[in-house]
Amino acid sequence: MALEKGIAELVKDFIAAGRPSSRKQSIDDRRAGYIASVVLAGETETRVSVEDIHLDGMAFRVFSPLNAQGELPPLIYYHGGCFISGEFATHDNQLRQLAFY
Secondary structure (H helix, E strand, O other), X not given: OOOOXXXXXXXXXXXXXXXXXXXXXXXXXXXXXXXXXXXXXXXXXXXXXXXXXXXXXXXEEEEXXXXXXXXXXXXXXXXOOOOOOOOHHHHHHHHHHHHHO
């Protein structure tokens, strides 16, 4: 399957920089690298409320703008990586930013 142009270029740059292939890394090493990259998302957005919900064995995190009133339109972010090397912590700030903006 072909990657989107921007992602393909990012992967090419990643390989050119000598970064190890995730296929050759242990899950622990992949997680550590992913967590280390979280700083690229910028400062943590604090103008949102965050609530963790557990339902039928699944974990959900709900982000809302602070002091939001009434019903808000939902945005469902589905991470297709099954959270094998990533987790809520690796996407928290991006989702906070989406909830605020």
